[in-house]
Amino acid sequence: MATNALESRFESQKDRMLKAAAQCFNQKGYSGTSLRDVANLLGLTDAALYYYVRNKEELVYLCYLRAADLGRDALKGAAAAGGSGLDKVARYLRRHVEIMVGEDGPIAIMSEIPSLKPVHRDEVLELSRMHSSAFEALIEEGIADGSIAPCDVRMTGNAIMGSINWIPKWFHGDGRQADQIVSEFPRILSAGLTAG
Amino acid sequence: MATNALESRFESQKDRMLKAAAQCFNQKGYSGTSLRDVANLLGLTDAALYYYVRNKEELVYLCYLRAADLGRDALKGAAAAGGSGLDKVARYLRRHVEIMVGEDGPIAIMSEIPSLKPVHRDEVLELSRMHSSAFEALIEEGIADGSIAPCDVRMTGNAIMGSINWIPKWFHGDGRQADQIVSEFPRILSAGLTAG
DNA sequence: AGAAAATTTTAATGTAGATTAAAACACTGT
DNA sequence: ACAGTGTTTTAATCTACATTAAAATTTTCT
DSSP states (O other): OHHHHHHHHHHHHHHHHHHHHHHHHHHHOTTTSOHHHHHHHHTOOGGGGGGTOSSHHHHHHHHHHHHHHHHHHHHHHHHHTOSOHHHHHHHHHHHHHHHHHSTTOOOOOTTOGGGSOHHHHHHHHHHHHHHHHHHHHHHHHHHHTTSBOOOOHHHHHHHHHHHHHHHHHHOOSOHHHHHHHHHHHHHHHHHTTBOO | OHHHHHHHHHHHHHHHHHHHHHHHHHHHOTTTSOHHHHHHHHTOOGGGGGGTOSSHHHHHHHHHHHHHHHHHHHHHHHHHTOSOHHHHHHHHHHHHHHHHHSTTOOOOOTTOGGGSOHHHHHHHHHHHHHHHHHHHHHHHHHHHTTSBOOOOHHHHHHHHHHHHHHHHHHOOSOHHHHHHHHHHHHHHHHHTTBOO
16 A cells, blocks of 8 residues: 555655664764754755654654653563562663664764753653653662662662763774673673662 | 963953853753853853854863863872772762862863864873773772772773763752762762672 | 656755954053 | 053854755656
8 A cells, every 4th residue: 555655665764864863963962963964874965854854853852752762662671571670670771771882873862952842852851750760660679679779769870871871972883892881781780789 | 460460360261261161061062052152151242252262162172171180180189099999989989070060060071072173182082081091090900909899991981980971961050969969979889899 | 658646856045153353441550 | 641451342254054945856556
């Protein structure tokens, strides 16, 4: 059916676009990347992007929604698999790190919130808060079941998320390093939590 | 003497400027902040900034130099005070965190390196590398003297620095929270290192 | 093939913001 | 008060995008 095939092409192109955009945003920031930058990465003209998106702001906005999706999936998956609180946290960290250094690139440009329109900003902040809460809940679960040593949950969460969110600043797509990050980071981040 | 007094005023104004600039850069990123933003924060006109600085790029550049200074001092101070490797690391972390949430604001906008001119970028990256090495050296010292558990030093360093560098993204000057961060963060970050 | 829809390009417009030069103002010491 | 130097402003210029509209091209379907 035409509609379906069309949607398929449209959607997949749009996806490539978001990936390219996220990559640029991560490297040069929102204001620092021109639509030309993104378009070039796709072999297109800047004007072409407007076929997929209303304006530049919508581009970051969609990147955020996508990031939120991935984050939610990672959390859900990690929580569903059972085990101790620490197990769940560790599983989630691994997943999150994999996403950051993985094929789809770090979709999570968590730095560009100020660039969003107020409505979108509110929505994204809300998603972000929910995500943080869910993560903190896992930590609390670990504390409750004794697998994680008591700690300031909020601060600990911030510390861990900071480590991960910062990865794109120093990691630039070296595959060997990617493997090393995936194998080391979750360990390092979990280590600080472990209870006796 | 006239010259001295003049330098004094000039320098102190320039300092205020750098602080304001760092604050803006941290909030909206390099390209996202206009010189007007910085100037307004000082009650000046954008054009006035050119009296102190050749151009916008030099503004970030100087912010980085300043950050490097503070970082170096913190490291030197922490290393000089003696104790085990872990002690030194902990002392350094405390100092660094204090800077990030302190009066002078997070001078360290470690995200805007791509905005620098190649010459400046190289210089700043070199400084940054030296800083990382010095920090990693402290960790190694701790491993050697048994105060820190063996680990992938490079990755551990990245993880810790990420946590700290990310602080400006979620901390926005709330004094109460600042105290809490200073008291919690060093503990959390050290916890993951502690040996037996 | 050929029409209709989808996708991309070319060309034009508008605006924000960096930068500069010249003018105005303020302070210092005499 | 005055001259000189330091500091800030006003006004003007220039450029890099974001955005739009219309035209051209490609794709899809019959």
